[in-house]
Each structure stands twice: as structure tokens, then as C-alpha cells.
Amino acid sequence: MAGMAERDGTGPATLEQVARLANVSRATVSRVVNGDPRVGSAARAAVEEAIRELGYVPNRAARSLVTRRSGSVGVVIPEPTAHLFGDPFFPRVLRGIADGLAEADTQLVLLMPQGRTDELRVERYVGAGHVDGVLLVSLHGADPLPHDLAARGIPVVVGGRPPRPGITFVDVDNRRGAAMAVEHLVAIGRRRIATIAGPQDMPAGADRLAGYHETLGAAGMPSDGLVEIADFSLDGGRSAMERLLAREPSLDGVFVASDLMAIGAMAAIQASGRDVPGDVAVVGFDDSPLAAGAHPPLSSVWQPIEEMGREMARLLTRAVATREQVPRSVILATELVVRASSGGHPAGSRGSTDRSS
Amino acid sequence: MAGMAERDGTGPATLEQVARLANVSRATVSRVVNGDPRVGSAARAAVEEAIRELGYVPNRAARSLVTRRSGSVGVVIPEPTAHLFGDPFFPRVLRGIADGLAEADTQLVLLMPQGRTDELRVERYVGAGHVDGVLLVSLHGADPLPHDLAARGIPVVVGGRPPRPGITFVDVDNRRGAAMAVEHLVAIGRRRIATIAGPQDMPAGADRLAGYHETLGAAGMPSDGLVEIADFSLDGGRSAMERLLAREPSLDGVFVASDLMAIGAMAAIQASGRDVPGDVAVVGFDDSPLAAGAHPPLSSVWQPIEEMGREMARLLTRAVATREQVPRSVILATELVVRASSGGHPAGSRGSTDRSS
DNA sequence: CTGACGCGTGAGAGCGCTCTCACAGACGTT
DNA sequence: AACGTCTGTGAGAGCGCTCTCACGCGTCAG
Numbered sequence: 001m002a003g004m005a006e007r008d009g010t011g012p013a014t015l016e017q018v019a020r021l022a023n024v025s026r027a028t029v030s031r032v033v034n035g036d037p038r039v040g041s042a043a044r045a046a047v048e049e050a051i052r053e054l055g056y057v058p059n060r061a062a063r064s065l066v067t068r069r070s071g072s073v074g075v076v077i078p079e080p081t082a083h084l085f086g087d088p089f090f091p092r093v094l095r096g097i098a099d100g101l102a103e104a105d106t107q108l109v110l111l112m113p114q115g116r117t118d119e120l121r122v123e124r125y126v127g128a129g130h131v132d133g134v135l136l137v138s139l140h141g142a143d144p145l146p147h148d149l150a151a152r153g154i155p156v157v158v159g160g161r162p163p164r165p166g167i168t169f170v171d172v173d174n175r176r177g178a179a180m181a182v183e184h185l186v187a188i189g190r191r192r193i194a195t196i197a198g199p200q201d202m203p204a205g206a207d208r209l210a211g212y213h214e215t216l217g218a219a220g221m222p223s224d225g226l227v228e229i230a231d232f233s234l235d236g237g238r239s240a241m242e243r244l245l246a247r248e249p250s251l252d253g254v255f256v257a258s259d260l261m262a263i264g265a266m267a268a269i270q271a272s273g274r275d276v277p278g279d280v281a282v283v284g285f286d287d288s289p290l291a292a293g294a295h296p297p298l299s300s301v302w303q304p305i306e307e308m309g310r311e312m313a314r315l316l317t318r319a320v321a322t323r324e325q326v327p328r329s330v331i332l333a334t335e336l337v338v339r340a341s342s343g344g345h346p347a348g349s350r351g352s353t354d355r356s357s
Numbered sequence: 358m359a360g361m362a363e364r365d366g367t368g369p370a371t372l373e374q375v376a377r378l379a380n381v382s383r384a385t386v387s388r389v390v391n392g393d394p395r396v397g398s399a400a401r402a403a404v405e406e407a408i409r410e411l412g413y414v415p416n417r418a419a420r421s422l423v424t425r426r427s428g429s430v431g432v433v434i435p436e437p438t439a440h441l442f443g444d445p446f447f448p449r450v451l452r453g454i455a456d457g458l459a460e461a462d463t464q465l466v467l468l469m470p471q472g473r474t475d476e477l478r479v480e481r482y483v484g485a486g487h488v489d490g491v492l493l494v495s496l497h498g499a500d501p502l503p504h505d506l507a508a509r510g511i512p513v514v515v516g517g518r519p520p521r522p523g524i525t526f527v528d529v530d531n532r533r534g535a536a537m538a539v540e541h542l543v544a545i546g547r548r549r550i551a552t553i554a555g556p557q558d559m560p561a562g563a564d565r566l567a568g569y570h571e572t573l574g575a576a577g578m579p580s581d582g583l584v585e586i587a588d589f590s591l592d593g594g595r596s597a598m599e600r601l602l603a604r605e606p607s608l609d610g611v612f613v614a615s616d617l618m619a620i621g622a623m624a625a626i627q628a629s630g631r632d633v634p635g636d637v638a639v640v641g642f643d644d645s646p647l648a649a650g651a652h653p654p655l656s657s658v659w660q661p662i663e664e665m666g667r668e669m670a671r672l673l674t675r676a677v678a679t680r681e682q683v684p685r686s687v688i689l690a691t692e693l694v695v696r697a698s699s700g701g702h703p704a705g706s707r708g709s710t711d712r713s714s
Numbered sequence: 715c716t717g718a719c720g721c722g723t724g725a726g727a728g729c730g731c732t733c734t735c736a737c738a739g740a741c742g743t744t
Numbered sequence: 745a746a747c748g749t750c751t752g753t754g755a756g757a758g759c760g761c762t763c764t765c766a767c768g769c770g771t772c773a774g
Contacts, residue, residue: 011425012486014760025724030762040722057485061427062760065418065729068368075467077448090448091434098469107487108467110432112455128414129369130464235650267652293592295624371730382754387732397752419730422759 013054022050033058072107073316074131076122079114080140088288089305093137093159096309104317106132119145126154132320135159135312140202155319157312161203161329168319170311170330174204177301177334178211181255181283184299184336186219188343190253190281194226196240196265198257205232208257208285226251230261237261241268252280253342259284259291262298266341281342287335296340304332370411379407390415429464430673431488433479433502435495436471445645446662450494450516453666461674463489476502483511489677492516492669497559512676514669518560518686525676527668527687531561534658534691535568538612538640541656541693543576545700547610547638551583553597553622555614562589565614565642583608587618594618598625609637610699616641616648619655623698638699644692653697660691 015033019026024043031039032047039047050056064070075097077090101108109131113119126134126149133155136146142163149156150167161171185193195212198205209227216223228244230236237256241264244251254269256262262284269280276282276296284291287302311330318324372390376383381400388396389404396404407413421427432454434447458465466488470476483491483506490512493503499520506513507524518528542550552569555562566584573580585601587593594613598621601608611626613619619641626637633639633653641648644659668687675681 015762016760026761027724027726027763028722031723034762038722043722057481059422059760060487061418061422062729063762065416065422065731065760066762068729070418072466088447090445094467095469095471098467099471109429110451110455110465110467112452114452114456124414130417233650234647238652264650290591293590295595372732373730383731384733384754384756385752388753391732395752400753416730419759420732422730422761423732425759 012059013056014059015056018047018050018054018056021054022046068129069320070107070130070132071105072109072131073101073133073135073313073320074109074111074122074126075135075137076111076113076145077137078119078140078143078145079112089286090137092305093309093312096306096311097135097313098309099306100310100313100317104313106313106317123148127152133157133316135316138162140199142201153325155316157316157319159308159312161207163203166327168315168327168329170308170315170332171203172303172305172308172332173334174207174303175211175214177285177303177336178208178255178257179215180211180334180336181285181299181301182212182215183219184338184342185253185255185281185283186215186221188253188281191221192226192248192251193221193223193253193255194228194244194248194251195223195254196228196230196237196244196256196261198230198232198261200229205229205257212255232258232261234260234264237264238268239264241265242272245269245272245274253282254280255283255285257285259286259288259294259298259300262300262341263290263294266294266296266298276341277343283336283342287337291337291339294341299339299342300337302335302337304334307332369416370413371416372413375404375407375411375413378411379403425486426677427464427487427489428462429466429488430458430670430677431466431468431479431483431491433468433470433491433493433495435476435493435497435500435502436469446643447494449662450666450669453663453668454492454670455666456663457667457670457674461670463670463674480505484509490514490673492673495519510682512673514673514676516665516669518564520560523684525672525684525686527665527672527689528560529660529662529665529689530691531564531660532568532571534642534660534693535565535612535614536572537568537691537693538642538656538658539569539572540576541695541699542610542612542638542640543572543578545610545638548578549583549605549608550578550580550610550612551585551601551605551608552580552611553585553587553594553601553613553618555587555589555618557586562586562614569612589615589618591617591621594621595625596621598622599629602626602629602631610639611637612640612642614642616643616645616651616655616657619657619698620647620651623651623653623655633698634700640693640699644694648694648696651698656696656699657694658691659694661689664689 015026015029019029024047028039028043029047032044060071098108111122113122134149136156136158138158138160146156146158146162146167147164156167158167158169162169182193193216195209197209200206213223225248228240230240237260254265256265262282266276266282269276274280282298284298284300287300291298291300315328372383372386376386381404385396385400386404389401417428455465468479470479491506492514494516503513503515503519503524513524515524515526519526539550550573552566554566557563570580582605585597587597594617611622613622619639623633623639626633631637639655641655641657644657648655648657672685
């Protein structure tokens with residue numbers, strides 16, 4: 001490696017070696033490494049030079065032995081969540097988390113418990129102090145894990161609104177996103193607007209449905225007979241749409257709570273001889289790569305998934321550093337992306353752009 | 358916690374405390390904890406009792422400080438790989454890896470470098486000995502990382518055949534899987550069999566195309582004008598199919614190198630007024646959840662993705678333990694799942710079942 | 715001129731564990 | 745009876761780091 005003198009003999013350089021080379025004590029080197037300001041500039045320069053020369057990298061094990069911090073956090077992804085997502089949700093949160101943790105020079109230890117037994121193992125593992133905190137991506141129903149951990153005083157941040165409050169979380173604004181989608185359908189003149197919602201034991205499913213109802217209510221439009229629940233799958237979307245069309249042949253707009261379901265729904269609409277968006281306008285949710293490639297291209301609600309992961313990491317890092325126990329929450333804004341399926345321009349032009357938090 | 362006496366005062370129990378409670382030396386406790394056989398049964402029992410009573414869990418940092426093993430391995434997922442997969446490939450390998458590492462009580466440290474700069478950071482990180490080895494899930498073209506790490510003597514196992522040999526890897530039998538798919542099309546009487554292949558700079562893409570050619574060649578059937586390359590996306594599959602149909606209207610079977618593309622292809626076939634499987638039989642690859650939900654249900658080649666992850670973990674664990682440098686490789690068998698899209702029974706009945714390695 | 719007070723630095727004590735070495739006692743061999 | 749040999753155990757020395765404490769020095773008020 002360039003610029004890295006070969007240290008004679010055994011393994012990576014140690015603090016001790018750096019100290020000797022720089023003619024200072026171990027303590028001083030340690031101060032430099034950890035950014036302690038009370039170090040003279042001469043000493044600091046000498047140490048930095050020595051560090052560069054030896055290619056010194058601190059030994060994490062030794063450090064965490066004395067600091068009693070592991071410098072790593074656990075990211076828990078329970079089975080049902082991992083399974084659910086056909087679109088690249090999963091990798092994207094993870095990337096955001098990885099990003100956010102890298103900012104704080106923290107390791108990401110992945111834990112994927114399968115079943116209750118594994119969850120208990122995770123709890124024991126975390127309880128043993130092997131990680132400084134836990135990030136939980138849980139989008140299905142009531143999971144006892146976050147509360148159990150929080151009760152033990154372990155910093156926890158969950159991604160997606162948890163069913164029970166009292167826990168720090170980051171979520172995207174599902175409700176507002178859904179509302180924007182429905183408002184858009186209203187704005188382009190649709191009068192019989194249906195929805196295909198996700199499972200109601202998932203906060204994301206429930207919140208999106210709530211946004212639908214809220215908007216229709218505000219517009220003074222009926223929603224009776226216009227709601228179907230499905231399971232976020234392609235096929236689920238298709239059959240839900242078939243039921244909707246059978247029951248309410250006159251519907252002219254539909255908000256579908258996920259892109260995958262929306263693509264299934266469009267297939268059903270087209271199979272019934274109707275045109276999208278001519279007869280029925282469709283808006284999905286996720287703005288996954290599938291949306292832009294659909295026929296016709298699918299309008300969809302974009303959500304800042306990476307940002308969610310990054311924010312989770314930041315909140316956890318702060319909680320670990322300050323030892324504070326107050327639950328916080330961050331809701332990230334969503335955006336509507338209008339495409340041909342709801343009569344917008346064929347190209348994927350962005351709709352609203354409020355992205356504060 | 359049940360059965361866990363409250364230790365007076367400060368933090369988790371230590372070896373020392375266990376030793377005192379059991380009336381033995383630290384060394385003996387250490388032996389019991391690490392499964393050293395040369396411990397008398399009386400001492401062992403006393404130690405085990407004390408461990409239970411104190412809820413003792415070894416301190417990883419202290420341990421790895423002396424053993425010079427971190428007890429964790431890095432799992433590297435470069436940007437392009439993470440982005441590519443719409444189907445749940447990514448979570449599934451990860452789950453397999455998590456499984457396999459849990460068997461060896463090893464931590465999974467996730468590294469998701471974005472761009473070359475990050476890759477160098479990963480290299481430095483790994484080089485610093487923070488992990489005992491590296492697992493790399495890389496399915497795109499030539500990545501220098503695995504060879505760089507291997508050259509430094511760091512144990513590496515990659516998932517998916519690497520472009521250059523000389524590295525331990527685990528892969529699914531893409532070639533044989535493709536061959537089985539095409540053989541099946543031949544067996545049901547198709548005579549003009551096309552293929553939509555994946556990107557040829559990805560080994561998975563190249564190997565599946567090779568399997569196609571191999572089988573057609575063996576059957577003495579032509580393949581000229583019957584090959585299209587696409588990018589594993591829904592839309593890519595659709596347009597490739599349109600090109601194929603335009604060029605070769607008489608084709609009666611098509612092997613598509615991914616389910617997502619196959620679904621796009623089926624849409625194109627149906628849009629052209631043809632019936633699946635009546636006019637054109639279709640077989641996909643991946644056997645993702647999308648396949649069973651497609652219309653008609655899609656025949657597809659199933660691959661043991663979790664098993665691939667698990668096997669990667671095992672190979673790495675062994676390489677770390679034995680310090681051996683010999684590259685190995687494991688190829689896992691694929692299976693053909695016949696469904697309605699190639700005229701099989703509508704239900705998803707399994708085809709062949711050779712799954713040795 | 716003296717004492718108090720900063721500031722930069724070094725000495726040294728651990729953090730919790732593993733592992734080498736020494737040793738006591740039980741057994742078998744010549 | 746004297747010797748080796750094994751087996752189970754303990755003592756103790758670190759692993760590489762952080763952090764407290766003490767100390768030497770220069771500065772400034774009294």
C-alpha cells in the first residue's frame with residue numbers, strides 16, 4: 001500500500017508503536033486519535049505523521065473493552081418484513097441505515113430472527129451489550145421486541161410507525177401521501193374513486209387507507225362499496241380490482257396502496273375491456289422501478305426510503321451518545337409522481353415537492 | 358429474567374465472578390465456556406450452575422482482544438447488486454447467510470459500499486482485521502474487491518460465479534437450470550424455441566444463455582434469430598419479446614432468464630393476440646412469488662437461494678478456522694417447476710428433484 | 715517575588731478474557 | 745520402590761486501549 005511503511009514483524013501497528021515513533025506517550029496518541037483538543041500542535045503533528053507512516057488503525061476490541069461501548073448497532077429485520085417486499089424496499093432502507101451509521105463510524109450488525117425463538121436469542125444477544133442500540137425495521141403488526149428492548153433501557157429506533165406509541169420511530173407520511181394521490185384523482189375530475197388498501201394490521205396499510213377516507217370525506221364524495229383490502233401482492237391487486245369492478249362498474253379512479261398491486265389492478269382493468277387512464281385512472285404507492293416501466297407508466301407516491309434509514313441511524317446514534325430516553329418521532333414527506341396512468345404527461349414528471357421534515 | 362440472580366452492583370457478570378461463585382479459577386471457567394474437555398465433572402457442574410445463576414455471557418471484546426479474532430464476518434453488497442433485484446433475492450441470500458453464521462456463532466457485519474471510494478474504505482476496514490473474513494454477493498461484472506482481499510490473505514467467499522476464477526464461490530447451477538427449462542420446452546413438442554437472456558457481463562446471464570444453446574444444439578434445433586438480450590426488468594422483457602415476435606412470428610416457446618422479464622414477455626405475447634401456452638409456451642427463471650401469481654401461472658426454474666447463503670457462510674467459517682487458502686467452489690442444483698404457462702398442470706407441481714452438490 | 719492556576723503531557727492502572735506454564739495427585743510401568 | 749505419565753487445576757502474564765491522576769511548566773494576580 002502506498003505511503004504505508006512496513007512495520008517489522010507482527011501484525012497491525014499498535015498505539016504503543018505509534019507513541020514510540022512519535023516520541024510521545026500512549027496517552028497523547030490516544031488523545032490525538034480521539035480528537036481531544038488539549039494536545040500541543042507539535043505533538044499532534046508528530047503523532048499524525050507516525051500514524052500515517054505505520055498505517056495505524058485503532059483496535060476496536062481493545063477500545064470497546066475499556067469504553068464499554070461496542071461501536072456497533074444491531075439492525076433487526078424480522079422474518080415477515082423481509083418476506084413481504086417484492087420491490088426493493090428492503091435494500092434501500094438498509095442502504096440508508098448503512099450510510100447514516102457510517103457517518104458515525106458505527107458498525108451495522110444484521111440480525112434476522114426467524115420466529116419467536118430467534119427473537120428471544122436476539123433479545124439475549126442485545127441484552128448482553130454486544131451492540132449499543134437497535135434499529136428495527138418492522139412493518140407488520142404488533143411486535144413485542146421494540147418495547148421489550150426499550151423497557152430494558154436499550155436504545156431502540158423503529159422504521160415505520162409502531163402499533164403502540166412510546167418508542168422512537170421514523171416513518172414516511174403514508175397518510176398524506178395517500179391523500180395527495182386521491183386529491184390528484186379528484187383534481188383530474190374523477191368522481192367514483194375506489195381504493196385497494198393493504199393489510200390493516202400494518203400501520204402503512206392502515207395509514208394509507210386513512211388518507212384515502214380523509215380526502216374523500218373532505219371532498220364530500222362517497223366511499224361506500226369502493227374499498228377492497230389486499231395483501232400487497234400482484235395477484236392480490238388483480239383480484240381486488242376484479243371485485244371492485246364487479247361491484248361498482250362505474251368507478252373511474254382507483255388509488256392502490258402499492259405499485260405491485262397497482263400493476264395487478266391495471267391488468268384487471270384492461271382485461272375487463274376498460275382503458276387506463278381513459279376509463280379508470282390509477283395511482284399506486286412506492287414509486288418503485290416497476291411503476292415507470294408499467295403499461296401505461298404508473299402514477300405513484302414516492303417515499304424517501306433511504307432517508308428513512310439514514311434518519312433512523314441518526315436518531316439512534318444520538319440516543320446512544322446522550323443516553324436520553326425520551327421517545328422521538330420523525331415523519332418524512334412523500335411526493336406524488338404523476339405519469340400516464342392518471343392522465344399526466346407520459347414522462348415521469350414530479351408533482352409536489354415539499355420535502356421538509 | 359427467570360433464573361437470573363441479580364448480581365450486586367455493576368453491569369454484566371464477569372468470568373471472575375463466576376469463578377468465585379463456583380470456587381474455581383478463572384482458567385477453569387474459561388475452559389468450561391469454551392468446551393475444553395479436560396475439566397472434571399464436579400468443577401464443570403459447579404461452573405455451569407454459577408453461569409446460570411449469574412446469567413453470565415462472555416464479553417466479546419475481551420475475548421477477541423486476546424484471540425485476535427473478531428468473531429464477525431463482513432458481508433459486502435455492492436451498489437449495483439443491491440439495486441438490481443426486484444424479486445426478493447437479496448433478503449433471501451442474506452437470510453441464508455445469517456442462518457449459516459448463526460450456526461458458528463458469528464456476527465454478520467453488513468457493508469454496502471457505494472462507489473469506488475467506499476470500496477476502498479471497505480478494503481481498509483477489512484484489512485484492519487475488524488472482521489475475520491468476507492462474504493461478497495456480487496452478481497454484476499468484474500469487481501476487483503474479492504481478488505484484492507484474497508491477495509491480502511483475507512478469507513473471501515463470493516456468491517455467484519466470479520468472472521475470474523481463483524476464488525472460493527458458491528453458485529446455483531444456472532446452466533443446468535436453463536438447460537432443464539429448454540429440455541422441457543422440447544419435450545412438450547415446441548420446435549421454435551427462443552430465449553430472452555440477461556446481461557452478458559453477468560455470469561448468471563451468460564450461464565443461462567449457455568444452457569439454452571447447449572440444449573438446442575444437442576437437440577439439433579436452430580437458435581438463429583431467436584436470442585434477445587435484456588436487462589432483467591419487466592419492461593425489458595416486454596420489448597425483447599416484441600422484437601422476437603416481430604422477427605420470428607412462428608416461435609412457439611420461449612425461455613426467459615428471469616421471472617420479471619417473463620411476465621413482461623407474457624404480456625407482450627398476449628398483447629399480440631397469441632395465447633400462453635397455446636401458441637407460445639413460456640418458462641421463467643427464479644421461481645419468485647411473482648411466478649405463481651402470474652396469468653397464467655409461470656413455469657420457472659427454482660434456485661436454492663437461502664441454501665446458497667448458508668453454504669457461503671459455511672465455506673467462510675471453515676476457511677477462517679483452518680486458515681487454508683485453497684479456493685473451493687460449490688454449485689447448487691436448480692429445479693424446474695412446471696406450471697400452466699408451459700402447459701403443465703395449473704398447480705405448481707415440482708419437476709425434477711436432483712439437489713445434491 | 716510568591717502562590718494559584720491553567721495547560722500539555724506522562725505514568726500506570728485496569729477493562730475481561732485466553733493461554734502458557736507449572737504443579738499436585740492418581741495411576742501404571744520396570 | 746522409584747520413576748515416568750497423564751489429568752485436572754491454578755497462577756499469572758498479557759492483548760491494545762482509555763482514563764484518571766499527578767506533574768512540570770509558563771502566566772498572572774497579589
